[in-house]
Amino acid sequence: MLIIVKLGSNLIQTKEGHIDLAFLSRLAWEVKSLRSKGVKVLIVSSGAVLCGVKKLGLSERPKEISLKQAVAGVGQAYLMHLYDMVFSNYGLQVGQALLTADLFKDRHRFENAKSALESMLSLGIVPVVNENDTVAISELLFGDNDFLAVHTAHMLGANLLVIYSTAGGLLDEEGKVVPCVERVEDVLGFVKGINSEFGTGGMLSKITATRIAVSLGIPVVITGKEDSLLEILEGRSKGTYFKPSAKPLRERKKVIAMLEEARGALVIDEGAYRAIKQGKSLLPAGVLGVQGAFSEGDTVVLYDEKGFLVGKGRVNFSSEEVKKVIRKRSEEVKRILKKKQEEVIHADNLVVF
Numbered sequence: 001m002l003i004i005v006k007l008g009s010n011l012i013q014t015k016e017g018h019i020d021l022a023f024l025s026r027l028a029w030e031v032k033s034l035r036s037k038g039v040k041v042l043i044v045s046s047g048a049v050l051c052g053v054k055k056l057g058l059s060e061r062p063k064e065i066s067l068k069q070a071v072a073g074v075g076q077a078y079l080m081h082l083y084d085m086v087f088s089n090y091g092l093q094v095g096q097a098l099l100t101a102d103l104f105k106d107r108h109r110f111e112n113a114k115s116a117l118e119s120m121l122s123l124g125i126v127p128v129v130n131e132n133d134t135v136a137i138s139e140l141l142f143g144d145n146d147f148l149a150v151h152t153a154h155m156l157g158a159n160l161l162v163i164y165s166t167a168g169g170l171l172d173e174e175g176k177v178v179p180c181v182e183r184v185e186d187v188l189g190f191v192k193g194i195n196s197e198f199g200t201g202g203m204l205s206k207i208t209a210t211r212i213a214v215s216l217g218i219p220v221v222i223t224g225k226e227d228s229l230l231e232i233l234e235g236r237s238k239g240t241y242f243k244p245s246a247k248p249l250r251e252r253k254k255v256i257a258m259l260e261e262a263r264g265a266l267v268i269d270e271g272a273y274r275a276i277k278q279g280k281s282l283l284p285a286g287v288l289g290v291q292g293a294f295s296e297g298d299t300v301v302l303y304d305e306k307g308f309l310v311g312k313g314r315v316n317f318s319s320e321e322v323k324k325v326i327r328k329r330s331e332e333v334k335r336i337l338k339k340k341q342e343e344v345i346h347a348d349n350l351v352v353f
Contacts, residue, residue, distance in 0.1 A: 002121070002156060003034070003229065006044040006149035006163045011225050012082075013050060019082060023225050028087045030229045031126060035092075039233070040121050042156065043083075044129045044149040051075035051082070076130065083128050095125040104151045105261040114155050121156075146209035153218050154258050161213050161220045162232060163206055168224030169239035170203065181242045184211045184353075188308055208309050210242050211353045212257065217248030249351060257312055257351045260299040264292030264319055266344070267303050273310055276302075276352050281343035282313070284325040284333050294319045300345075313350035316341045 005027075014020045031041045049068055052075025053061055062068050076098070083094045097117060103109050120127045131148055146163065153161045169177035172190055181187050184207065191207050210220045221232055223239020231237060249257060268276075272286020282302070294300055295318050302311035315322070317337065322344060325333045330342040 001039045001160075002158045003039060003041050003233075004044060004149055004153045004156075004158045004161045005041055005229070006145060006161065007046065008145070008164065008166070009046045009050045010166050011164045012045070012047045012079075019051070019054065020225075021082070021086060024082065024086045025089070027229075028090045028092060031087070032090045032092055033230060034233070035124075041229075042117065042121065042127045042129065042152065042158075044145050044152055045079065045083070046130065046145045047079050048072040048076040048130060051078040054078070079130070080128065087126060093125050095120045095127050097127050097129045099129060099131060099148065099152075101131070101148075102261075104155075105259060107259065110155065110259065117152075117156060146205045147212075150209045150213045150216075150218075151258060153213060154216055154254070158218060160233075161210075161218055162229065163210070163220065163222045164225050164227075165203070165206060165222050165239075166224070167203060167222075168226075169222050170207070177238070178240050179237075181240060184214060184242065188306070211309065214242050214244045215249055215351070215353050216254060216257070217244045219244045253351045256299060256314065256349065257353075260312075260314075262301045262312065263294035263298040264290065264300045265303055266290060266300055266315075266322070267305065268310070269305060273304050276311060276347070276350060279347055281347045282311075282345040282350060283330065283342065284322065284328050284344055285330075287322060287326050287344060290319050290322050290326070292319065296321075309353060311350060311352045313345035315345055316343055 012020055012024065034041055049061060049072050052071035052073070055074050055078045056071065058071070062071055080094070080096050087094050097120070099113060103113055117127050129148065129152055131145060149161060149163065152158075170181065170187060170190055172178050178187060178190065188207070191203050206222055210222065213220050220242040221237050221239055222242070223232065223237050227238045266287055267289035268282065268286050269288055272282060275286065276282055288305065294315060296316060297314060299312060299314050301309060302313070304310050317325070321337055325336055328336065333342045334340065
């Protein structure tokens with residue numbers, strides 16, 4: 001069994017702003033206990049910028065991307081030093097793996113990274129994965145490694161993804177943790193996208209990442225750092241458990257969802273979302289807007305009217321063509337574009353999260 005554990009920047013510091021060595025120590029003890037039960041753990045850890053700020057004695061997180069990258073270069077070394085120091089006390093060896101988003105868009109590089117991480121796990125090493133902030137900017141801008149954790153879980157066929165959050169789980173309108181979620185779309189009204197001081201994800205990022213994970217058949221727990229991995233595996237989490245989809249994506253659609261780079265985005269209305277959830281194609285009549293420039297055959301992501309990521313697929317039309325037929329009916333589409341196709345994205349090439 002393999003568990004992916006994702007830690008955001010604000011999880012590795014105390015309320016006073018110090019590195020939370022007590023939490024890292026408890027995590028190490030739990031990883032050791034799980035290993036004795038035959039459970040492997042991989043950690044996806046943010047914190048390079050945070051640790052760089054601490055190490056350099058800066059008063060605040062830098063705002064310029066180039067400065068963030070420089071600070072992350074210092075902080076990543078310090079972050080791994082902390083993991084090595086704490087986990088070594090429990091007889092555990094950690095290994096660093098710095099990944100970038102484009103790795104998951106290239107099958108050859110994807111397989112190489114997969115083999116390297118599987119080798120680490122087979123040798124009893126605890127991999128600590130982070131995005132390479134010194135050369136990549138996606139985590140610095142959005143996501144705080146939530147999506148990297150999902151990609152890693154998919155890559156390695158993980159049995160569970162645990163995302164630690166300062167919120168302690170998904171909170172309902174009364175501020176109470178929702179214990180179990182069967183369908184993510186039923187709880188989107190509870191989601192607020194507020195970013196933290198050193199993190200960049202917020203609950204919106206976590207729920208969006210969770211939505212992708214459960215569609216792949218991977219269960220997810222979003223919880224607070226007071227929770228125990230041992231109790232989570234026993235079904236006694238203090239956080240929110242998200243059930244995996246009863247009908248996970250087929251392998252062909254997993255490639256679209258996880259490996260193909262999105263060249264643009266489409267905003268669709270509620271009627272179109274209901275239709276594609278029922279297995280239908282996306283038609284121009286349900287498209288509200290076009291973002292970015294893309295060509296016929298490119299992959300795009302789909303957002304609903306509230307800004308939630310709801311799907312991904314290969315388009316039959318270019319961005320300019322889609323703009324010409326937004327809200328148009330089938331016969332108008334064929335006449336305007338002089339094509340036999342009427343679907344913006346055919347159901348066979350469409351992934352719905």
